[in-house]
Amino acid sequence: MQRVKAVISYDGGYFQGFQKQKSTNNTITTHIEIALRSLGIHDSIIGSGRTDAGVHATGQVIDFLVPDFWSDLKKLKFELNRKLKYISFKHISFISNNFHSRFSAKKRVYRYIFKTSIPSIFEQNHVSYYPNFDKKLLESSLKLFEGIHDFSNFIKTGSITHTNIRHIYKAYYRPYNNYHILYFEANGFLRSQVRMMVESAMQVSLGKLILKELKEQLELKKRYITKLAPPEGLYLAKIIY
Secondary structure: OEEEEEEEEEOHHHOOOOOOOOOOOOOHHHHHHHHHHOOOOOOOOEEOOOOOOOOEEEEEEEEEEEOOOOOOHHHHHHHHHHHOOOEEEEEEEEOOOOOOOOOOOOEEEEEEEEEOOOOOOOOOOOOEEOOOOOHHHHHHHHHHHOEEEEOHHHOOOOOOOOOOEEEEEEEEEEEEOOEEEEEEEEOOOOOOHHHHHHHHHHHHHOOOOOHHHHHHHHOOOOOOOOOOOOHHHEEEEEEEO
């Protein structure tokens, strides 16, 4: 048996999230493991992180053990992509048995894409919508998130974690043609943290929340907003090892 690392992308709009669930088989992990079993691979996959229902990935990383007869990884990639729909294996490579997709990761990168005009029917599952916003207020809001903070006020209720402290290395805004992109790079993210940060920053940029209130929420003084940004605009873009 040898361990392999795979970089995958998926359209999260067709699944109920990345993680296995008792209530449904329509998860990314379940679909991948069914495809693997059909090819004689019975190991459970390990993912670099979980994504919510409707959230996409262009650079999710998984690892799993393959039997020795799967020495041709190009063929394995071809067979998996032939069997899977809305999930694509981009790269598969042999890796040390010490590698762990989640615990070996140093940084994670998310992008959030939205438009200020109503997305077309072909975009609506992949791009979010926010009306005209104040660019400077948005940039100031995102800057507040950078650094080491306790994000207890930016986590979905009911989540259990060892610590809610995370280091945000970068958080910024960039326009791209008719799209608007928010970029987040950190050592890790809590459950739904990115979507809550996006929504709170956008509420400031729309004049529905003030920077002082966002700062107070970040400093754990008061919680003003718990709403999440729509999932369709969010992409797990890259895992850095």
